Amino acid sequence: MSLARCMPRAAMLRPLSLIAGLYVGATAIPGRAEASVVGRNGIEIEGPQDRRGFFIGAGIGFGAVFFNSPVLKDTYKDTSNVIPAGRLELSLGGGVNKRVTLGANLYLGMYTGKNLGTKPLMGGDVEGYFFVVKGLFIRTGLGAAGVPGGDGKIKFGVGGLLGLGYEFWLNQSAALAVNVNYDLRAVPGDGMRHTPYLGLRFAWY
Known part of the structure; x- marks a missing residue:
């Protein structure tokens, strides 16, 4: 084969090689991007933080639980007014915007006292999460609950809670929140119930 015939073929192969190289490069870039955290507005170093829409x-x-109950003092003279308590929570709601969510929080738990025994603890609140800076949030709630009574029975209490925490994004849709809360309920005729507690919450947006 002559040199004259080889030169046109070489000239044709150069553009084809260039096109192939550009194609490989273009397909490789999204592959690298997919390894990063991708939000609704592209790659986000801090992770996606768009909380609009339904969440669970x-x-x-x-x-x-800290008691302020005159009934407890009259019934059990030697009973401490501090009782350990734990709870499981289920929250449902939606995001008003990227920084505000509203919903309902239902919880079920128990408390154990020396003379009061082990009793269920249950309730529900309408809640709001207000994200101040990145994942830092203020948690508020208002509702009703069944709380331990001074006589050992379940009493109806009304009130709410106030909390402070931080939410960490785990991937594009799931987040873990660590929070410190103060729950306050008023029981008619039986004083107040103060419940500070540490909480963890997994949320899917």
Whole structure:
């Protein structure tokens, strides 16, 4: 084969090689991007933080119930007014925008006292999460609950909670929140129930 015939073929192969190289490079770039955290607005170093739409969450909390009950003092003279308590939480709601979510939080747990025994603890609140900076949030709630009574029975209490925490994104849709909360309920005729507790919550947006 002559040199004259080889030169046109070589000239044709160069553009084809260039096109192939560009194609491989273009397909390789998305592969690298997929290894990063991708949010709704592209790659986000801090992770996706768009909380709009429906969400569901499951959490757990550990703390103690502080009694301010005249009935407890009259019934059990030697009973401490501090009782350990734990709870499981289920939250449902939606995001108003990227920084505010509203929903309902239902919880079920138990408390154990020396003379009061082990009793169930249950309730529900309408809640709001307000994200201040990145994952830092303020948690508020208002609702009703069945709380331990001074006579050992379940009493109806109304009130709410206030909490502070931080939410960490685990992937594009799941997040883990660590929070410190203070739950306050008023029981008619039986004083107040103060319940500080530490909580963890997994949420899927």
